[in-house]
Amino acid sequence: MSALLVRHVGELVTNDPALGDGSPLGVLTDAAFVVEGGRVAWVGPAGEAPAADTVQDVGGRAVVPGFVDSHSHLVFAGDRSAEFAARMAGTPYAAGGIRTTVAATRAATDEQLTAGVARHVEEMRRQGTTTVEIKSGYGLTVRDEARSLAIARLFTEETTFLGAHVVPEEYAADPAGYVRLVTGPMLDAAAEHARWIDVFCETGAFDADQARTILEAGRAAGLPGRLHANQLGHGPGVQLACELELVAVDHCTYLDDHDVAALGDTGTIATLLPGVEFSTRSPYPDARRLLDAGVTVALATDCNPGSSYTSSMPLCVALAVREMRMTPAEALWAATRGGALALARRDVGLLAPGARAHFLVLDAPSYVHLAYRPGVPLVADVQSA
Numbered sequence: 001m002s003a004l005l006v007r008h009v010g011e012l013v014t015n016d017p018a019l020g021d022g023s024p025l026g027v028l029t030d031a032a033f034v035v036e037g038g039r040v041a042w043v044g045p046a047g048e049a050p051a052a053d054t055v056q057d058v059g060g061r062a063v064v065p066g067f068v069d070s071h072s073h074l075v076f077a078g079d080r081s082a083e084f085a086a087r088m089a090g091t092p093y094a095a096g097g098i099r100t101t102v103a104a105t106r107a108a109t110d111e112q113l114t115a116g117v118a119r120h121v122e123e124m125r126r127q128g129t130t131t132v133e134i135k136s137g138y139g140l141t142v143r144d145e146a147r148s149l150a151i152a153r154l155f156t157e158e159t160t161f162l163g164a165h166v167v168p169e170e171y172a173a174d175p176a177g178y179v180r181l182v183t184g185p186m187l188d189a190a191a192e193h194a195r196w197i198d199v200f201c202e203t204g205a206f207d208a209d210q211a212r213t214i215l216e217a218g219r220a221a222g223l224p225g226r227l228h229a230n231q232l233g234h235g236p237g238v239q240l241a242c243e244l245e246l247v248a249v250d251h252c253t254y255l256d257d258h259d260v261a262a263l264g265d266t267g268t269i270a271t272l273l274p275g276v277e278f279s280t281r282s283p284y285p286d287a288r289r290l291l292d293a294g295v296t297v298a299l300a301t302d303c304n305p306g307s308s309y310t311s312s313m314p315l316c317v318a319l320a321v322r323e324m325r326m327t328p329a330e331a332l333w334a335a336t337r338g339g340a341l342a343l344a345r346r347d348v349g350l351l352a353p354g355a356r357a358h359f360l361v362l363d364a365p366s367y368v369h370l371a372y373r374p375g376v377p378l379v380a381d382v383q384s385a
């Protein structure tokens with residue numbers, strides 16, 4: 001097995017406090033690391049680096065773990081730029097716009113949907129994302145949800161069944177019938193292609209009782225739950241996520257003190273999606289309040305054609321720092337290790353011995369530049385062998 005030595009790393013973010021300066025980012029300066037068999041084999045000061053078969057000199061630049069985008073909706077067809085333009089002209093965002101994408105997705109061929117996911121995954125990779133979660137949720141029939149997940153599976157192990165995205169038009173008069181479909185034949189067809197199950201718990205989508213029924217059915221079928229909650233207003237979703245001890249609850253824009261306390265007590269991760277607030281011109285979640293209460297925070301793009309059509313984790317890091325009162329260190333951790341933990345993954349999101357060698361070379365001397373230089377393509381090299 002051949003070993004690669006990456007040396008002359010001006011600043012190395014390991015996300016392992018024991019390896020670096022004792023901070024959560026575990027920063028080492030003037031560092032090196034060795035990759036063997038796709039895993040990190042050694043990390044330490046440049047002067048102590050062992051010999052290796054090949055050497056990559058990164059010229060004093062910063063190296064960070066690859067981003068872990070734990071929330072995206074990449075299986076879709078169509079375009080909603082007109083809706084975006086209308087929103088920017090003053091039309092408010094509502095959950096129902098999803099139905100436009102559902103119609104386009106149902107009409108698309110497997111080849112068209114696959115090509116779309118491939119294009120977006122590649123776009124993410126160029127910006128440093130080396131692990132991505134992909135949800136279904138624009139099919140909303142047994143066939144279309146199953147094929148959406150089968151297509152997502154071609155690109156990632158982290159696939160999520162989101163049949164409960166909205167109630168489709170043909171079930172508008174019978175939402176209970178749709179919940180029976182989601183928890184019955186649709187779940188049966190989806191389960192073999194999915195690792196997770198998710199529900200959009202929001203006014204206009206699914207209420208807490210429906211969400212509980214769906215999440216419990218998923219759990220019985222071997223799919224642990226995640227939840228979209230408290231995005232458009234205060235609702236019961238965060239409390240439900242904590243009660244069910246889900247690994248993560250996503251959006252968390254509108255929280256009361258009980259929600260914050262429950263997140264802190266249960267350890268359910270709050271995944272914040274600032275691309276949504278940016279793209280819908282909405283108030284941002286208050287990450288500072290969560291962090292100060294001891295809540296674990298992750299950042300993700302929510303990449304989707306309606307409410308957040310960005311695939312850029314660096315943009316989310318910059319927004320989190322500028323708009324959500326996170327420090328650059330907290331934001332980078334949330335976009336790497338935080339995202340990994342939100343997917344219950346301990347092999348990605350860090351650069352410690354044994355972890356997968358997913359790393360980014362930045363065209364910058366420090367990770368701080370990710371927020372300091374917003375919109376600048378700083379990801380110079382992406383490795384995820």
Ligand SMILES: [Zn+2]
Pocket residue numbers: 071073228302
């Ligand atoms: Zn979402």
